[in-house]
Every structure is written in C-alpha cells, then in structure tokens.
Amino acid sequence: MNYISRRHFIKSAGTAGFALWLGLSAKGEILKVSASVESKNFSPFIKIEPNGQITLFNIKPEMGQGTYQSIPALIAEEFEVSLDQVIIKNTGGEKEFGNGQRAGGSTSVRGSYTEMRKVGAAAKAVFLTAAATKWKVDESTCYAENGKIIHRPTGKSETYSELLEEASKIELPKEPKLKEPKDFKIIGKQAHRPDVPMKTNGSAIFGIDVQVPDMVYATVERCPVIGGTLKSFDATEALKMQGVLKVDKVERIVGIYSYIGVAVIANSYWTATQARKKLKIEWDTKGYETYNSAEYDAYLWKHADEEGMVDKNIGAIDTVKTSPQTTIDADYETPVIAHHTLEPMVCVAHVTGDKVEIWSSNQVPNLITAADDNSIPALTGFKPENVKYHNMFIGGGFGRRLYYDYIVEAINVAKLINRPVKTLWSREDATKKGPWRMMTFSRMSGTLGDDGKLLAFRHKVIGPNFHESLFKNFNKTRLDPSMVEGIGSQDYQIPNLKTSYIKTDSHIPGAAFRSVVSSTICFPHESFVDEMAYKAGKDPMDFRLSMVAPTSDTWKLLSKLKELSNWEKTLGKNKGRGVAQWKFFGCQLGYVVEVTHDPVKGSVKIDKVTALIDLGIVVNPDNVKNQVEGAVIMSISAATKPGITFKNGVVEQNNFYDNPVPRINETPIIEVHILADGGRMKGVGEPGVPPFAPALANAIFAATGKRFRRMPFDLKNVSK
Amino acid sequence: MISLNVNRKIYQVDADPNMPLLWVIRDIIGLTGTKFGCGVAQCGACVVHLNGEAVRSCVTKVSRAEGQQVTTIEGLSADNNHPAQVAWNEENVPQCGYCHSGQIMSAAVLLRENPDPSDEDIDAAMAGNICRCGTYQRIRKAIHLASEIQKKGGAK
Numbered sequence: 086m087n088y089i090s091r092r093h094f095i096k097s098a099g100t101a102g103f104a105l106w107l108g109l110s111a112k113g114e115i116l117k118v119s120a121s122v123e124s125k126n127f128s129p130f131i132k133i134e135p136n137g138q139i140t141l142f143n144i145k146p147e148m149g150q151g152t153y154q155s156i157p158a159l160i161a162e163e164f165e166v167s168l169d170q171v172i173i174k175n176t177g178g179e180k181e182f183g184n185g186q187r188a189g190g191s192t193s194v195r196g197s198y199t200e201m202r203k204v205g206a207a208a209k210a211v212f213l214t215a216a217a218t219k220w221k222v223d224e225s226t227c228y229a230e231n232g233k234i235i236h237r238p239t240g241k242s243e244t245y246s247e248l249l250e251e252a253s254k255i256e257l258p259k260e261p262k263l264k265e266p267k268d269f270k271i272i273g274k275q276a277h278r279p280d281v282p283m284k285t286n287g288s289a290i291f292g293i294d295v296q297v298p299d300m301v302y303a304t305v306e307r308c309p310v311i312g313g314t315l316k317s318f319d320a321t322e323a324l325k326m327q328g329v330l331k332v333d334k335v336e337r338i339v340g341i342y343s344y345i346g347v348a349v350i351a352n353s354y355w356t357a358t359q360a361r362k363k364l365k366i367e368w369d370t371k372g373y374e375t376y377n378s379a380e381y382d383a384y385l386w387k388h389a390d391e392e393g394m395v396d397k398n399i400g401a402i403d404t405v406k407t408s409p410q411t412t413i414d415a416d417y418e419t420p421v422i423a424h425h426t427l428e429p430m431v432c433v434a435h436v437t438g439d440k441v442e443i444w445s446s447n448q449v450p451n452l453i454t455a456a457d458d459n460s461i462p463a464l465t466g467f468k469p470e471n472v473k474y475h476n477m478f479i480g481g482g483f484g485r486r487l488y489y490d491y492i493v494e495a496i497n498v499a500k501l502i503n504r505p506v507k508t509l510w511s512r513e514d515a516t517k518k519g520p521w522r523m524m525t526f527s528r529m530s531g532t533l534g535d536d537g538k539l540l541a542f543r544h545k546v547i548g549p550n551f552h553e554s555l556f557k558n559f560n561k562t563r564l565d566p567s568m569v570e571g572i573g574s575q576d577y578q579i580p581n582l583k584t585s586y587i588k589t590d591s592h593i594p595g596a597a598f599r600s601v602v603s604s605t606i607c608f609p610h611e612s613f614v615d616e617m618a619y620k621a622g623k624d625p626m627d628f629r630l631s632m633v634a635p636t637s638d639t640w641k642l643l644s645k646l647k648e649l650s651n652w653e654k655t656l657g658k659n660k661g662r663g664v665a666q667w668k669f670f671g672c673q674l675g676y677v678v679e680v681t682h683d684p685v686k687g688s689v690k691i692d693k694v695t696a697l698i699d700l701g702i703v704v705n706p707d708n709v710k711n712q713v714e715g716a717v718i719m720s721i722s723a724a725t726k727p728g729i730t731f732k733n734g735v736v737e738q739n740n741f742y743d744n745p746v747p748r749i750n751e752t753p754i755i756e757v758h759i760l761a762d763g764g765r766m767k768g769v770g771e772p773g774v775p776p777f778a779p780a781l782a783n784a785i786f787a788a789t790g791k792r793f794r795r796m797p798f799d800l801k802n803v804s805k
Numbered sequence: 806m807i808s809l810n811v812n813r814k815i816y817q818v819d820a821d822p823n824m825p826l827l828w829v830i831r832d833i834i835g836l837t838g839t840k841f842g843c844g845v846a847q848c849g850a851c852v853v854h855l856n857g858e859a860v861r862s863c864v865t866k867v868s869r870a871e872g873q874q875v876t877t878i879e880g881l882s883a884d885n886n887h888p889a890q891v892a893w894n895e896e897n898v899p900q901c902g903y904c905h906s907g908q909i910m911s912a913a914v915l916l917r918e919n920p921d922p923s924d925e926d927i928d929a930a931m932a933g934n935i936c937r938c939g940t941y942q943r944i945r946k947a948i949h950l951a952s953e954i955q956k957k958g959g960a961k
Contacts, residue, residue: 149901149938277897284902285893285909286885287838287878291902294837302832355821355828427842427850427903427937480840480903481937512843707897711940715900718939741847741935750928752941 103249107131107208107257108142109200111183115207115261119253128183130160130204137246139171139232144186145193146448147175147280148482149715150770151708152193154278158704159197162271163205163264165229166245168279177476178450186451186476189487189597191672191768194704198766199263206261215251216243266763272704273761280478292446292477293431297505300433301330302354303498304361304509307337307346307518310734312373312592315345315366322363323349328356332364333501337494338464339520339594340555348498354509370734373592378730382418382526385547385589389416389528393545393587394564397573400581405541407532413616417527417609418795420728423516423738424598425746428480430515432495435505440471441496442505446479448486459556461489465496483719484597488520488555516744517736521729522598523549523591525568527609534580537621538632541581544572544613546606550588551595561588570602571669571775572610576639577632593731599719600774603669607775608724608782608796611665615783616792625783626652626664642666642675642699642760649758650677650695659684660692661788665780671765672772674698674713676780678753682788682803689785689803691721691753698757698772701764709769710757716773717755722746724778725798807871811836812880822868826860827851829867830877838878838906842935849934852907853877859914878906881913888959889913892951900938908934912948921952 106118108129116127132140141160145152157173176182185197209229216234217224226237235242245252266273283289308314320332331350336343347364351357432445443461447453452460453474462469479486495508510518525548534540550568553559564586573584598604618628626647633639643666647653656662659682666675679693696713703709726745730737738744782793791803809816811834818833830836830853839862842850846861853862854876855869881887885894889912892898899905908931915922915930922930927948936944 147901149899151900277894280902281894281897281899282885284899284905285878285890286881287836287906289902290837291840293841294831296835296837353820353824353828353832355824355832425937427840427848427901427935429841479901481901483937509841512845512848711897711900711943714942715939718941719937740845741843742845746935746937747939747941748932748935749941749944750932752928752939752945755942 103135103253105133105249105253107204109204113200114259115203115257117211117257128181128185130201131164131208133245133249135246135249137244139166139245140174141171142174142176142182144176144182145197146186146188146450146476146479148188148448148479148486150188150193150712151278151705152188153280154276155194155704155708156197156201158271158276159201160205162269163202164208166232168271170232173279175476175478176450178454178474180454184451187449188482189448189484190670191771195671195766195768198702202263203261206263207257210258210261211252211255212245212248214255215248219248219251273706275707276705278708289478291428291480292444293428293480293509295433295444295477295507297433297435297444300505300507301350301352301502302357302509303348303350303506304354304357304511305335305346305348305494305498306361306364306366307344307514308368308370309517310368310370310373311376311519311731312734313368313370315347316369317367318347319365322365323360326356326360326363328352329360331501335494335497335501337490339488339490341557342554342594346494348501348508350498350502350506354507358511374734376731376734378732381731385526386416388587388589389526389545389547391587393585396564396566396569396584396586398583399579402541402543402581402583405532405581411533411620413531413620415529415613415616415794417529417612419524419526419605419608420796421524421593421730422522422598422723422728423744424483424485424522424596425515425744426481426483426485429512430491430510431507432492433505433507434496434499436496436499439467440473441465441467441499442473443492443496444475444477445492445495446477446486447489447492448479448482449489450474450476453489453492461492461496464493483599484522484601487597490520512740516729516738516740520554520594520596522604523551523593523595525602525605527606529609529613531613531617533617533621537623539577539579539617542579544584544610545587546572546585547587548589549591549593549595551597553588554591554593554595567602570606571667572606575668576634576637577614577629578634579632599716600669600771603667603775604723607665607667608778609794611667611776611779612782612794615663615779615786629664638668638673638699639666642673642697645760646675646677646695646697649697652677659788661784661786663780663783663785663787665776665783667772667775669775670768672768674772674776676776678777678780678784680781680784680788687802687804689789689800691781693754694756696755696757696773697760698769699760699767700769701761701766703759703761706759709759712769713757713773714755717777718747718752720774720777721751723774724781724796725800727797807867809867809870809875810873811875812877818867820867822866824867825863826853826865826867826870826875827862830862830875836877836879840903840906842904847935848904849907849911850904852910852934854910854914857914859911878910881910887913888951888954889916889947891954892947895950896943896947898940898943898947900940904934904936908936908944912944912951915948916951916955920955922948
C-alpha cells in the first residue's frame, strides 16, 4: 500500500527504536525527532529505521505529473541516497504533513525545490557529524554517498541506519549547505519514475482499487436536470433485487450547490447499477428545465458590448483611430468541457459512530481533513480529528480532483450503512453531472500602427466565473484575476491595451481545468495576434518578435523556437505552420504546429508539433517531455472535440462515443525542447495546454486560409 | 457457482451469469489491475485476454468466460517482464497509469499477431485504448522497442 495510516505511522515509530524522522516545522525550520513523531506542527519527510529502511514521504499527490519521483528526488539528491534504495509513501492529509499536501497550479516541484533539498541536506549534515564524532575523525575527511558516510583516507563506511544513535544526538544545522547544480546526480538527469513498474503490472493502487474487509458498493442516481431537486422516490422494485442492501437519499455538495440524489447500496457494484435502473424517482426541475446551450450562448453575446470589469488599461484605446485597412474586430468562442479523468470519481468511506475513515484519489488531501467551513469535516459533520484520510494514486486529475463533491457524497452514503462503502461514478455520471470547465467567449479588436505593429489591442472575456460557483463568499463586484489570466500580461509592447471581464450568471457548477482560464482565453488572444500579423502582411513569428523586448522571456522563447522548428524553411504544398506562446502563472511555453490540408477531402491533419518550455531549472527532463506530449493530446481534445451542451437542462452527451477524446491514431509527431538556463524556476504540468489551440488554428489558417474562431475545430471539414 | 480460470488459477465464483467479467475479476476475485473506464467498450481500460484474445471485460458476461482461460495484467508475465512491460518501463510511458494495464494487454496481442508492427499497424491496433494523459507517442515508441526485445528472444 502506498499510503500510511496514522495508526501504522505511530506503531512503526514506536517499535523502531532509534528511528529518526527529519522534516520541517510549521514555520519552515528543519527539525528532527527521534524514535517517535508525536510532535505536532512537524512535517516529517525522511524516516530512517535501524533495519536500514529509509522512507521518503511525498506530500504532492501523484496524478500522473510525476511527483512520486520529482519530490523525493529533491530530498534524495541532497541526502545522497538513490531512489532505488528508499520507500516512497504518498501522504493523505495527515496533520503532521501540513498544508503543502495539494497538487495544483503547476507548483509542486518549484514550490518544494529549496525546502525539500534543505531537508535532505540537513539530514546529510547530521550523519556526517555523527560519523566523524563516532570515528573521532575530522568531519571534512568524510563524505556521503549512497546512504552511507565514508571516511575518505581509510575507506571506512557506515550506513545511515548504523549511525542512527549518534545522529539522534546531533543538532541540525539551521541553514545547511546545498549542493552545486554541477554536482547533481538525480536532479536534471534522465531518471526512471519509481511508480512506473507498479503501473505496468497492475499493482499500483488507485482510489478505485481500494478493498476494505466487509466492503459494499454504491451508485447514485442524480437529477438529470442540473439544479433540479428530489421530490420523491420509490425503491420497491430496486429493493426486491437480490443483493440490494439499502436505498436512500444522499447529498452531494459542489461548491455553493447542494444536490440530492438517490443512493443504491448493494453487495456488488454491478448489482447496485442494475437496481439503480429500477428506481422510480420524481424530480422537481422547475426553473432549470428550460436551460439550453444555444440560448445561453446568445445571452453571453448579448452582454458583450458592456464594458465589464477592467483589468489592464494602458494608453487611451478609445482615442485610437480605426480604419478598415488597419483594424479587425472578431468574436471567439470556446465550449464547456468535461475533464474525463479515466479513473471515474470514486471514494471508499467507513463511518463508525462519530468517526469516518476515507480512501480516495484527490488533488487536495490537505482540505479533506482541514478545519474550515468548506472542507470535508464541516460539510459532513465530523470533527476534523475524527476524519482519517488515505490518498491513493490518482487516475487523472486535470483539475477535476481539486473538488471533493464525490467524497462528501460517498461519506453521506456510508452514513446509511454500518459498513465500508465504495461509491463509484459511471462514465455517464462524470459526463453529465460536472463540475465542468466552463466556456469563455472573447470579443477582440485590434488596430495596427504606421510601423505595422500593434497600436491598439482590446480583449474582453465574457462568461460565467467558476469561482462564483465554488465559494459562498465570492465577491461579484471585484474583478477576479483568474478570469483575465495572462491577457493583460504578455510581453508584447502595445501602446494601447485594454483587457476586461464581463461576468455572466450561471447555475452550472464550474471547475478548474488544466491551466484554468488560460485553457480558453489564450486561444482568442494568440489567434488574434496572428490575425493582426496577417493584416500587417507580416510573418506571424517575426510580428511577435518585433513587439517584445530582446531582454524579455518571450523573445528568448520565440527566437529559440523559431530556430528549433525550422520556421524559415519553406513547407511543401498545402502545408502550413502556426505559432503561439503563453506566459501565465509563472509558466511559459511556445508551440509551432505544422499541418497538411487535403483540399479534395477538405480535411486537415496535424503533422508535427514542436514545443519549447521555459523552466529555468529542470528536475526530471524526461518527465517534463511526457507532460508536454500529454498536454498536446489534451489540447487536441479541447480544441477539436465537441464539448458539453445542455438541452432542457440536461447534458446531451453520455460517454466516449458521443463525447470523444483523442486516440492514438490522431497523435502527431511531438518534439519537446526544454529551456533550462538556470533562470527563475517555472511550472510544468499546465503550460502545455493554453498555446496549443491557437498554434493549431494559426497553422490551419496558414495552410488553408480558413480562420477558426470557434471551438471545436472540425478538422474533417475545413472549408473556407 | 461459476468456475473461472484466471491467470492459471481456478476460482469458484458466486455471481450473476450476466455480471460483466470486469466486476468479477475486480470485486469478487480481487485482482484490481484491470480497470473500469467507460463500461461500454469504448476506452479499453478493462482489456483482458480470453483464450489469448483481447476482450473488453466490461461488456463480456462472466458466463462467456466460464471454463475459459482468462489472463489479466497480473498474469501477463512472471515478473513484469513481458516485452511490452519491459518496454513500457524503459520508455517511462505512463503518467497517471490508469489506462496502461489495458494498453499493455492490447499491445501484447498485437505483438504476438504482428511481431514487427509499423506506426500505422500500432495506431490501428491500439485505437481502442484511450489514454487521457496522452501518452500515445510513447506507446508507439514502446511497442517498437517491445518488438525489438521480442525478436531478441524476450526480456532478459
């Protein structure tokens, strides 16, 4: 099992004799505790036992982004152990491990980089002093390697575990010396992720795989119309089925919304799903059954002329003279989409009296056990200290598992029966019940100056705010910077720039999606820059380069990308190339996409993608490449596959057959390059999403003359 | 009682004959490497071998597997050393990893039927397996590598 329960934790500490725990205090000081870790406000990251066992604790949930390797690697690098000789354990929101137990915002590695290395370095320093003291030699003649301290002149060595007793007496250095990057053995090197073997032989335990003795299974029928409420249900037929144990209503809470469904608990998941079909339920859908996507879209455009809440307002955009020769106005649209993590939402919960034990896969274990009003204990009526959580490997997060609506619901199911229950969503449940990545629309306007550069650029974002659906105390009167992320802060030097957001009302539960609002608003922004480049009669790459300072991140990124993508090399007939980049929450990535147009079929094929990600410092280069390769596929999905639409309040799509995601035969050649010149450290997981759609749209325009301003782009039907 | 041979071990299971093999394997026998992704034979996360052929266990009634040889990811090799598994590790294919039991089970059949597949062959054979993390380029690469390993007589 790749999690630790608190029970196991204390027991193993108690029996381990001189086990040594090293970690950080709540204030960020490095601490060590011998033998037991009863101390509160202390996050242990290293445990060393007399039998030689070294355990490194990973506080960043592993959802495919590679933290099961990259976080322990930071400790191991400085501690001079290899990841092959340690056990890695994912933590599950235990108080001891603090608030950092969450994965989101592409922050895991950059947020832990110095902290985790310091923990490793301090531990190494302790063992160096311990060995020198024990051997009565000068510490400077000792060094650490492979979990041992070695005395250079004699070659004498002892393992960390052999030095435990001495080490427990040594004070920790406050500011341990960190290694020089040139001496790194793990960071920045080709490495195998230790979770990969478990993921190729079926032994990795995801949330869905948890098995607890005496466990039963549940499925929940929820109102087909989003917002509808339960009037009544008749479970007579369902309860007649052999194996059905209980049917009752349960509450699921998604942000500010409470939904009541009907849970069927049975001795097998299959039986529960069969019985679910026999439920007779009356829903009250009044006021919600008239919701239609087409009408909502029209409502968004109706508001597009409003000023909205202003983000950036540089220069005096309203005084800029427009003309048909120099000005373009354009409207862009993106759809609502489902995350479609391949592991459906799932949670095992066991309620015993006033306590609950939970097993699930979630991106924010710190919130599962937190004491605030929005967290699991408050939402389900348990005291925080009575909530025990185990976080498993996550079968895809992409922002969907930043929310724990499915955990709240599963706990409520477990309250109905005195046994552990696994509540599992079907694919249809995931498609039809949200929360979803919401749409944004954009109204763009641009004017060129006499120099052929952008003189004025206006980007208005129109749409619902997912934060409003998540937080009760949401402030409607203030601009939420998330909704204009990046559009006012690219490196382009534009004398007159105005960005704003027009918030529309919605009753649909919204969610973050990988790269959050940049996943929709980069597309109009970087497509429209392209439109303006063509208007100016300029090469889109050079147009961009001409508007950024040579000292800027974007100049560095694009000039390198220009070279890597052979931008200046002429492509063959019916081929086209497009570029786009995006700088947002401390990340930056640029793409060049190449496509071929088949004028007979009217279709477009994506041939090749060249990516350049700026990281400053890279921990696991191969994993970075894997992340960007994956982001390309996820972006092909978001840009070219139909989204979620509502008819009479009901989601029209069901499963992968009518809400498809890309398959292997749609995969272009993807070449990922990394810029790691030691600058500011940047994130990895999300920057691959935003600039892909505009780079593709720009390539399609280059090849065909067809400008896609509305997702999804139908690659099979690209007629002007 | 239904008699099942899973990974060369006989199990007597008490299950509705209409229950999909997937749930018998996961919830009754307790082998959880085979995954649930869609329930309608769209994603391939549940692929197992039935007498050596890849089937979607989410739509295969357990009665159809009675007395037949079922192989799951746990039984594909003795020590994670089927050429596909070795190649998957070598190329660091998985991200979240959820789909890869099914991917590897599909790839194993492809490699047996077509020991030297082209990219097009791979795309055709593997298009039934969704990877939401998007590791498709690595899957292609790993299958080519597995083919090489297989030609040299399997994993060392």
